[in-house]
Amino acid sequence: MASSVPHTSSPSGLKPKPRLSIAQIFFMSFGFLGVQFGFALQNGNTSRILRSFGADVEHLPMFWIVAPLMGMIVQPLIGHYSDRTWNRVGRRKPYFLIGALLSSAALVFLPNSAAMSSILPALWIGAGVVMIMDASFNVAMEPFRALVADNLPDSQRTSGFAIQTFLIGVGAVVGSELPSLLARNGFSQEAGESGVADNIKYAFYIGAAVFIIAILITVFLSKEYPPAEYEQYHGKPDEASQKAGIGEILKDFKKMPKTMRQLGLVQFFSWFALFSMWVFTTDAVATHVYGLSPEDARSVAYNEAGNTVSSAFGTYNLVAAIYALLIPVMAKLLGRKGTHAFSLIAGGIGLISIYFIKDPQLLKYSMIGVGLAWGSILAMPYVILSGSIPAGKLGIYMGIFNFFITLPQIINGIGGGWIVKNIYGGQPIYAIVLAGFFMLCAAISVLFVYDAGAVRIRQEKAGGV
DSSP, rough: OOOSBBBBBOTTTTTOOOOOOHHHHHHHTTTTHHHHHHHHHHHHHHHHHHTTOOOOOHHHHHTTTHHHHHHHHHHHHHHHHTOOOSSSSSSSSSHHHHHHHHHHHHHGGGGGGGGGTTTSHHHHHHHHHHHHHHHHHHHHHHHHHHHHHHOOOOOHHHHHHHHHHHHHHHHHHHHEEEEEHHHHHHHOOOOOTTOOOOOOHHHHHHHHHHHHHHHHHHHHHHOOHHHHHHHHHHHHOOHHHHHHHHHHHHHHTTTTOHHHHHHHHHHHHHHHHHHHHHHHHHIIIIISSSSGGGGGGHHHHHHHHHHHHHHHHHHHHHHHHHHHHHHHHHHHHHHHHHHHHHHHHHHHHHHHHHOOSSSGHHHHHHHHHHHHHHHTTTTTHHHHTTTTSGGGGGGHHHHHHHHHHHHHHHHHHHHHHHHHTTTTTTTTTTHHHHHHHHHHHHHHHTTTTHHHHHHHEEEEEHOOO
């Protein structure tokens, strides 16, 4: 992993961690492009697939709740064990590979759920495959955050997570746009007997292939520090902690750093908003912008609305990918917290503006603000967090941090559909407006977070360390 770039400073008694080249950081995170390609297909199309299998719009959050539940269970476990793993493949890489294989299989099976409807209704088979898909995505995804924190010094972590966000954005852009691209090139948009149109089905097949290939690029073209070298940069891990079982997760949860607790509120508001956007935007646009009724879920017009939303999601991911490259510059100008607050405000305004749209093509302009927020959400909380975590606990604390992502989604999943049906009168557009206000709350909350890593960098520059 060593490069010719000068070493950064480090805490007393530890060897300075080498700075990595842009190419090394790029390949280290390239697998995340595949993970996000799969997520984009899931986020943009799961609601309409489940609707075509017979799900009611107010019940969609209950099916989507599987994703955060899987994340809440899987990510801390993967983080815990990846902190303790080292074999011929590596430390984090075994989990990338296992997650990629399972995720790709789920991407192939989901649009074919109706083929197994002789066993169970297609809706329940589809929901089960979504559960497996979410668990698999989490297995592949969780170690990537820890890998960046493992290998990069504090001074490069903003750039490291920004490059990771850029790759996430590229994967998400292509994944979001793929169903529309296939439709424009002759693939049918009509839901036949399977309930899933060909443009959706083949997009998922392509996604499965991209997922595997991207992960393999990271596995073969990046390295991890072996245990002896890792200890030179991070210190020797506590032996009692390393031997402890999964009960150690609860102890670590109780001992979480102050910065993590403060970021938890920011994450709660942010991810409550994102969950609403992913679940309800298709139906919100179909009913509020296109003027369709909920009974049109299997119509060509509904699929056109779904393609519009999927393309718009591609827009916010494209904006996030470009914005990720600017985040290090923004952080120097506004600070880490100021950059995140600015981005979340833009996201809140973007979501609220959807209420005022009458032309479907204008949806992409609303997604520009969402893209700024998304780019920052994928990078800045982890940059701020990584500076406050003990080196030997990077995996487990990155996994525990996922609680603050999953909990708001679970709460939204339990109550969001009921609110849409009984308070919003079956109009999901109001769930999108509420999501916008939650983004603004997140922007205010981040200003009160203690950024330990930024303080340490300032001290090092001033000669305080």
